[in-house]
Amino acid sequence: MKKKMNNKGFSLVELIVVIAIMAVLIGVLAPTLLGNIEKSRLAKDKDAIDILYKAWQTTASNPDYTVKDGTYVYSVSGGQIAVNSASNTADIKLEKDGTAGWTAFEKELEEYIGDANIKLSSKYYTASDADAKVTIIVTTGGKVALNVDAKDSKGDYKVNE
Numbered sequence: 001m002k003k004k005m006n007n008k009g010f011s012l013v014e015l016i017v018v019i020a021i022m023a024v025l026i027g028v029l030a031p032t033l034l035g036n037i038e039k040s041r042l043a044k045d046k047d048a049i050d051i052l053y054k055a056w057q058t059t060a061s062n063p064d065y066t067v068k069d070g071t072y073v074y075s076v077s078g079g080q081i082a083v084n085s086a087s088n089t090a091d092i093k094l095e096k097d098g099t100a101g102w103t104a105f106e107k108e109l110e111e112y113i114g115d116a117n118i119k120l121s122s123k124y125y126t127a128s129d130a131d132a133k134v135t136i137i138v139t140t141g142g143k144v145a146l147n148v149d150a151k152d153s154k155g156d157y158k159v160n161e
Contacts, residue, residue: 038122038123041121041122041123042122042124044121044122045120045121045122045124045125046148048118048119048120049081049118049120049134049146049148050146051112051113051118052074052081052083052109052113052118052134052136053136053144053146054112055108055109055112055113056072056109056136056138056144057144058112059105059108059109059112060138060142060144061142062108063095064094064095064096064101064104065092065093065094065095065101065104065105066092066093066094066095066098066101067091067092067105067138067142068088068091068092068093068138069138069139069140070088070091070137070138071087071088071135071136071137071138072086072087072088072089072091072135072136072137072138073086073087073088073133073134073135073136074086074087074133074134074135074136075132075133076120076125076132076133076134076150078126079119079120079121079125079126080117080118080119080120081117081118081120081134082116082117083106083109083110083113083115083116083117083118084106084116086136089102089105089106090102092105122150124150124151125150131150131151132148132149132150132151133148133149133150134146134147134148135147135148135149
């Protein structure tokens with residue numbers, strides 16, 4: 001009489017084939033996934049920089065301030081933009097008496113943004129070799145424009161609005 005063996009489970013060959021298929025899939029999909037992650041970080045950072053831009057538009061149009069035409073440059077450091085780090089801040093005056101108005105202007109920017117720092121996560125802003133600047137441009141009539149210029153060892157990233 002023959003004894004029947006009830007082999008349950010997978011053989012070693014079947015397991016190795018499944019692992020090999022998974023390795024190939026990971027090798028094919030990983031670069032795509034990483035690219036999409038960086039795109040989402042860039043989109044998130046653009047939204048954060050847009051908040052700074054809109055804060056400038058709103059605050060510069062406030063009749064309490066005189067904002068001289070020119071460029072106000074923020075350097076990105078450690079993946080952050082400090083709201084109080086703009087250049088040319090002496091060009092912002094209080095309308096009522098012409099005295100320096102940057103401190104009050106900065107406070108309004110921080111209230112609009114909700115923080116004193118804007119945190120960024122893309123490699124263009126966080127990499128050790130990152131060189132990024134966010135420029136707010138005030139033109140005739142108080143119009144505010146935005147220019148973002150960032151680069152790392154792999155390329156440039158620019159935004160103009």
